[in-house]
Amino acid sequence: MNNKTKVLVIFGGQSGEHEVSVISAASVIKALHADRYEIQTIGITKDGSWYWGARPEAWKEAKADITNGAKQVAVVLNPQKPYFQAIDGSELPDQGRCDIIFPVMHGPKGEDGTIQGLFEMAGFPYVGSGVLGSSLGMDKDRMKAVFKEAGLPIVPHLTLLRSEINAAPKAAVKRISDSIGFPCFIKPANLGSSVGISKAEDDKQLLEALIYAAKFDRKIVIEKGVKAREVELSVLGNESAKASIPGEIKPTKDFYDYEAKYLDNSSELIIPAILSQKLIEQLQSYAVTAFEAVGASGLSRVDFFVTEDKQIFINEINTMPGFTQISMYPKLWEASGLSYSLLLDELIRLGFEKFKDDADRRLS
Structure with missing residues (x-):
């Protein structure tokens, strides 16, 4: 059998x-x-x-x-x-x-x-998050609204629709430069893996970035650039989720783009990130709060910015993070004592657990 x-x-x-x-x-x-x-x-x-x-x-x-x-x-x-x-x-x-x-x-x-x-x-x-957690985890605009409601620190940002940009591109650029300033990052609201993301240092670059991002989504999120370290944590669990140790990314490029994440091994991944115990505990607490805020389950990777004066800003949550050999999610759990294969075992167990919890609810 x-x-x-x-x-x-x-x-x-x-x-x-x-x-x-x-x-x-x-x-x-x-x-x-x-x-x-x-x-x-x-x-x-x-x-x-x-x-x-x-x-x-x-x-x-x-x-x-x-x-x-x-x-x-x-x-x-x-x-x-x-x-x-x-x-x-x-x-x-x-x-x-x-x-x-x-x-x-x-x-x-x-x-x-x-x-x-x-x-x-x-x-x-x-395996992984349900409809709500997945949806909120994908839409950077709604994700930030939920983070803000949960008391998590976020960077100043603005959301524009593709129709607004197409109808009045100069007005869109002025609105962003006046309220967000430079440098800023332009992102399609509903994509991950740094697809469609650009950094703009002036009006010309901003307009090009808006047009480029609008090819990927109808909603564009523009974030104020902050000079900070990029720190990521992996979260595992359902109702009693736990966060891994943090890891830091030092990209060889201007920022951690698609190529740096999946095609180029030259970006430096520092695991564990060199941070004070107090900062680590704060990041772990924020990571679990973010996980719970969007209603995630199973797994997520939560990305942060940490400034020189130890300010923390949450960047985003990714409810189905990359699982390549150079991906942070499995690497962080491996460094936390959970091997890749055992991590997959646990994710499958959590998927069954969530299914049973959902099946146990009364329908009438």
Whole structure:
């Protein structure tokens, strides 16, 4: 009898972070214990098609047919016994069923609550935050509003819509330069992995950055630049979450952009960050508060700025952080005494725990 837990790893997706998801999924699959888990995969293409049996390592190197013989599937909304079905009617391993889904998805339609809502409707247990936590964790504008309500310190910021920028670009630039000033950072509200982010030092750079960010999202967040160290903590748990030791990033570039995070190993990761015990405890407390404020569960990475005079500002929370070999989330837990493989075990356990808690609620 096969007592292995059937884990379905889903990756890819319709997001600017598609490639990061593929790399993260390959790392996760490699680290899951083969004697404990039976692993199946679904790759989601950039056009939104789902393929059972697609392998992330093949997608990383693909030159032609990225589906590579995988079967296109759809989810069947049968909450008592959820499963996937091949579009062509052919059989899938285990009749398209799994015990739990591990959505190694970053960005819109993967980390923003949309796919989590699908899993909820279908009745699948899954790893990570639910609809609300994922949604708030993705939208930097609403995230900051929740952080502020929770009493967390945030940097001055402004949110503009793409329509405002398109209608009156000069007025948008003036409003930002008058209220935020320079330097400032321009970010699509609903993307992670530093996709679409720019730093502006003057009006010309600001206008270019706004136009660039607006390609990725309808809502743009502009933040005041602060001279500070970039410090990150990993959070793990459901209702009794704990924070890891902090790590510091010293990017070789002007800031920790997409390339520095996933393609370039030259940025220095200092683990643990060299901080006083008092600052560490404050950061850990803030990290858990942020986790609870957005309603996250399972895992999150929380990013901070720490200034020379020891001021702390929370930057953002990432509810499905990168899981590549150079990603901070697993590295911080490893340094805190939890290996990559044991971390994955715990995340799967937490996913089952959350599913049971949700299933125990009364419906009438």
